[in-house]
Amino acid sequence: MTNIILLGPPGAGKGTQARKLVDERNLVQLSTGDMLRDAKASGTEMGNKVADVMAKGQLVTDEIVIGLIEEKLNNSTADGFIFDGFPRTLAQADALGKLLARHGKKLDAVIEMRVDDEALVARITGRFTCGNCGEVYHDQTKPTKIDGVCDACGSTNMVRRADDNADSLRTRLMEYYKKTSPLIGYYYANGDLFSIDGLAEIGEVAGAVAAVLDQQA
Ligand code: AMP
Numbered sequence: 414m415t416n417i418i419l420l421g422p423p424g425a426g427k428g429t430q431a432r433k434l435v436d437e438r439n440l441v442q443l444s445t446g447d448m449l450r451d452a453k454a455s456g457t458e459m460g461n462k463v464a465d466v467m468a469k470g471q472l473v474t475d476e477i478v479i480g481l482i483e484e485k486l487n488n489s490t491a492d493g494f495i496f497d498g499f500p501r502t503l504a505q506a507d508a509l510g511k512l513l514a515r516h517g518k519k520l521d522a523v524i525e526m527r528v529d530d531e532a533l534v535a536r537i538t539g540r541f542t543c544g545n546c547g548e549v550y551h552d553q554t555k556p557t558k559i560d561g562v563c564d565a566c567g568s569t570n571m572v573r574r575a576d577d578n579a580d581s582l583r584t585r586l587m588e589y590y591k592k593t594s595p596l597i598g599y600y601y602a603n604g605d606l607f608s609i610d611g612l613a614e615i616g617e618v619a620g621a622v623a624a625v626l627d628q629q630a
Pocket of ligand 1: 501505
């Protein structure tokens, strides 16, 4: 049973590493960003409410994202979870601790993926994903083998996120430094924090994540 948080600014590689862990360790990825994008795409009342906030790169309310996570935890029989993009505020971190305790679970590790801002801009502005299976690509560093066709599932439905532009990124980074980075101190104080180099090549980062998890097992 493993429950981990991947912590880091937008573009740090949280989603990419979470997907690898899903494949390799049989954990369930809980990405509040994906849940919010799904709500937006299916046009729910909440989805419509958050669309504008997300496009600008601001954080949606704690109440909404905590509600999303609570619903998943209540309805899942999975053994372990990877929290990707949640928590992003101290209030969310407190709420997660209480939710896990209520389900008889605990946090095993918080993995901080360290990257510098310059690298983030390049990563984010070249990023696209497969709209069918969610595989993440990059124009320069990880293009598809056949132009416009997903290597993993063969879909031609490639999507670029509305908030992956320089303007939103600036706001998303500010939100990260103001509201999310205090979580580094919070989890360090709890003894749960492990910091790894998020700028290394994908396989090397995965190795560093695996080393943390194996050490906890
Ligand atoms: P992400 O896919 O994690 O980069 O999230 C995309 C956007 O969804 C963010 O810029 C926020 O607008 C919103 N969002 C995702 N997760 C959270 C969260 N835990 N708290 C507040 N807003 C969130």
